[in-house]
Amino acid sequence: MSVFLLDSLVVFLFIELVILILNVISEVIVLRILRYWDFDASNSFQYSLERQNYLVNTIISFTIAVKIILFIFFVKSLDDLTPLVPGAMCATGVIGSNIYGNPLLLYKIFILFLLGVWMIINKLDLASKKLIFLKKKYYLFTVIFIMICIEFGLEILFFTNIPLTTPVFCCSVVFVVENLPFDLTTIDIVYIFYALFILTIVSNYYKKISISFILNILLMFVAYYSVTYYFGTYVYEEPNHKCPFCFLQKDYNYVGYFIWGFLFVGVFFGISPYLIYSIIEKNYERLLKYNTLFLSIFTALCSFFVIKYYIENGVFL
Amino acid sequence: MSKIVIENLYKIYNEGKDSEFKALKNINLNIEDGEIVIIKGVSGSGKSTLLSLMAAFSKPSRGRVLVDGENISKLPDIFASKFRNEKVGFIFQSFNLIDGLSVEENVVAPLVLCSSSQSELDSKLKNALKLANIEHKKEQNVVDLSGGEKQRCAIARALVNDPSIILADEPTANLDRENSLKFIEILKTFKKLNKVVVVATHDTIFDNLEFIDRYVSIANGEIE
Numbered sequence: 001m002s003v004f005l006l007d008s009l010v011v012f013l014f015i016e017l018v019i020l021i022l023n024v025i026s027e028v029i030v031l032r033i034l035r036y037w038d039f040d041a042s043n044s045f046q047y048s049l050e051r052q053n054y055l056v057n058t059i060i061s062f063t064i065a066v067k068i069i070l071f072i073f074f075v076k077s078l079d080d081l082t083p084l085v086p087g088a089m090c091a092t093g094v095i096g097s098n099i100y101g102n103p104l105l106l107y108k109i110f111i112l113f114l115l116g117v118w119m120i121i122n123k124l125d126l127a128s129k130k131l132i133f134l135k136k137k138y139y140l141f142t143v144i145f146i147m148i149c150i151e152f153g154l155e156i157l158f159f160t161n162i163p164l165t166t167p168v169f170c171c172s173v174v175f176v177v178e179n180l181p182f183d184l185t186t187i188d189i190v191y192i193f194y195a196l197f198i199l200t201i202v203s204n205y206y207k208k209i210s211i212s213f214i215l216n217i218l219l220m221f222v223a224y225y226s227v228t229y230y231f232g233t234y235v236y237e238e239p240n241h242k243c244p245f246c247f248l249q250k251d252y253n254y255v256g257y258f259i260w261g262f263l264f265v266g267v268f269f270g271i272s273p274y275l276i277y278s279i280i281e282k283n284y285e286r287l288l289k290y291n292t293l294f295l296s297i298f299t300a301l302c303s304f305f306v307i308k309y310y311i312e313n314g315v316f317l
Numbered sequence: 318m319s320k321i322v323i324e325n326l327y328k329i330y331n332e333g334k335d336s337e338f339k340a341l342k343n344i345n346l347n348i349e350d351g352e353i354v355i356i357k358g359v360s361g362s363g364k365s366t367l368l369s370l371m372a373a374f375s376k377p378s379r380g381r382v383l384v385d386g387e388n389i390s391k392l393p394d395i396f397a398s399k400f401r402n403e404k405v406g407f408i409f410q411s412f413n414l415i416d417g418l419s420v421e422e423n424v425v426a427p428l429v430l431c432s433s434s435q436s437e438l439d440s441k442l443k444n445a446l447k448l449a450n451i452e453h454k455k456e457q458n459v460v461d462l463s464g465g466e467k468q469r470c471a472i473a474r475a476l477v478n479d480p481s482i483i484l485a486d487e488p489t490a491n492l493d494r495e496n497s498l499k500f501i502e503i504l505k506t507f508k509k510l511n512k513v514v515v516v517a518t519h520d521t522i523f524d525n526l527e528f529i530d531r532y533v534s535i536a537n538g539e540i541e
Contacts, residue, residue, distance in 0.1 A: 042325075042381040042390065044332060050376070050391075129396050 006084065008077050009159060015070060019063055020152050026059045027145045030138045039130055053134070057122060060141060064115045071108055072257065079248060087167035091245035092175070097168040100158035107151060109264060114144050116268050117275050124282060133280045140279060171243030175228060186229045193219070193226040197299050200270065204288040209273040212288055216270030219295070223263050227302060231259075234305035239317040259301055266294030318386060320513050321348040321371060321482070326380035328366050328538075340366040342538045344380070350481075351511040353504065355523050358535040364517035367535070368484050371515065372405050373397040384482070402430055406475030410487035412467045414459045414474075421446065421455040424473045431478070441477050448506060449473035450499075465496030472503060483507055485516045489523075497522050504528070 004010060029052045038046055078091035088094050095101035118140050125133035180189055200215040228244045235247045235255060247256035270291035276284045310316055326344040331337050341363045348354055358364045369375050370382055373389045374397075381390045389400055401407070414423050425442050433441070446452040451469040454462065459470055468488065475483055489497040497520065507514045508528050516523065523529070534541040 039391065042377075042379060042388075044327070044329070044378045047376055047378055047390075054394075126393055126395065129392065131393065 004159070006077070006080060008073070008080050012070065012073055012077055013155065013159070015066065016152055016155060019066055019070075020148060022059050023063060023145055023148055026056045026063075027142065029056050030141055030145075034135060034138050034142075037134065039134075053131070057126070060115075060118065060122070064119055067112060067115060071112060074108065075245075075248060075257075079245070081162065084164055085162060085168055086165065087170055089170040089172070089246075090243060090249065092243055093168045093170035094162065095245075096174060097163055098158060098161040100154055100161060104151070104154045104158050107147075107154060111144065111147050111151060112264075113268055113271065114140070114147070117272055117279070118144060120272060120276060120284065120287075121280055124276075124280065124284070133282075136280050171241075171246060175242035176240070180225055180229065189222060189225045190230050193222045194299075196222055197295060200295060201292055204270070204292045207285045207288060209277060209283070209285055209288070212291065213271050213274035216267045216291065219270075220263065220267045223298070227259060227263075231302040231305060233317050234309045235259075237309060237317075255301075259298065262294050262298035262301060266291055266298055269294060319347040320350045320352070320385065321346075321515075322383040323347070323367075323371070324381050324383070326367075326370065326382065327378045328363070328370060328375075329378040332378060340538050341370070341377075344535075344538075344540055346533065346540065348513055348515065350513060351508070352530045353508055353514040353528065354516070354531045354533060355526075355529055356515060356517045356533050356535055357519065357523070358517075359519055362535045363538040364519075364535055365486050366538075368407075368486050368515065368517050371482075372407055372484055373400055398430075402427060402478060404480050404482055406478065406480040406483045408468075408471050408475050408483065408485035408488050410490045412471040412491070414467060414470055416460050417458065419456050419458055420451060420462070420470045420473070423459055423470055424455075424477050427474060427478050441479070444479075445473040445477040448476055449503065464491050464493070465499060468492055468496060468500065469503075472500075480512070482513045482515070485514070485518075487518055487520070488516060489518065489520045494522070501526065 004013075033049050033053060033056070036045065037049060075091065078094045081094045082088040082090060085094050085097055088097070095105060118137060121133055121137045121140065125131050125137055180186070184192070196215055196219045200212060200219055203211040203215055224244065229242050232242060232244065232247060233239050235252055236243075244260075245256065246252065247259065248254060249256075269287045273283070273285050273287050276282060306316070323344050323346040326341055327339065328341040329337060329339050344367060356364050356367065366375075370377055370390070371384075373382075373392055377390050381388050383389070384400070384404065387400075389397065392400055415426065418426075421442060424445055425438065428438050428441060443452070446455055449469040449472040451466060451473050454466055454470075459467060462470060468491070475485075489500055492500065501522065504514060504516070504526075505528055
């Protein structure tokens, strides 16, 4: 039996392949633009490059839209694979079934962040009469293109190495021992999470983009542990059910997509201003207000399950 | 400094292919402020292509068009739209009005993109309708207008933003002689308003008019 018998997986990989081919075409044009671009020239070659520039922008924007949908589809596919993988009850079992799964998931999030930054730089570029950020945005795309090629290779390695006969460990085993960094306890992590959240809001208020960048990176990791080991247990209403994936399932009204979605979108807006400044030296601090908004929704959503449980039962888990 | 400067302008379709067609070849033209220029030529000579490049509707294959010293051939789409909205009034051969809307709704359409106040908007609308002599039909649906009235509605729309440049592509092609003469009267008004007007036409009614500053003949994509 092969995982490729699963329709959703075949569709997923086919779309990824189409996107990869479109990106190869884009990259060929991008390299030509990077080499020959001269905005002040009025010759036919430069005009042709300008037309191709619009084509590439359209392809990359399409890539970003599809990649966002594909990421959600990827996570859903992991869940869909659980009946085929012995021992897997949720995506934890599937993603941890070989060495490629977890790095691939993190890698995908990182690529999405970079594509998002590219999209903002592209917007700023098109808003300038002389396309002043064109070369920088295409250097960034070249890096992203290489990463997308590696991502496709990782996807093939991951899906072809999912064991269909050997039992894997699922969340009940993987997260049973609190594997927290620096020997911290769960409650320490929750305190750190709330402290980081408040510090991030304060930093955003004073528009300190470099501090917000660092705080958001820290917050993302602390939030992962907080959700997995603390807030998640209130979603499941079981003290020993610790899993970052189970609440993506229908049984929990797909609430996991909202929890992780608000976190990732929030962190994206928190780290983008610094990345944009590093790349094009333009201050785009107004994104920080979206960071505040999405992180607040994320924190409120996580806290909601704790408060709801306490109100209904009069105790904490 | 000239209002419009056209330098070594080419427009080539399917360049490098067997079906290559040079619509414009090495056009050089300077148009001064307040000048009225008639571009004459037979159908397919490249008049409309030249006008579309002057309005930044399309981009050349080589060369450039400068308006007030700015190279409009290089403008990204969003800036090209802004340029047209602020500086150019375009009168099309087939009027390009929005059927189903009234005269004033058609005329006011370009202002929707501007952040004008309601009173400013009303004043601009009234002025444009008056200049084009179509004020009395302002509430009428454009589908119920005659050819001449449609033309005047299109003129009002071209004028509503008070552009410094008016481009007209075969403006009398769909008009009878009486309405064509009325259009010529409107041209005189443009002259008084010190607008730059470029009319692309093959209509002989524009021949030998004393208020026209210059006639430019174009054939096979080249200025003669």
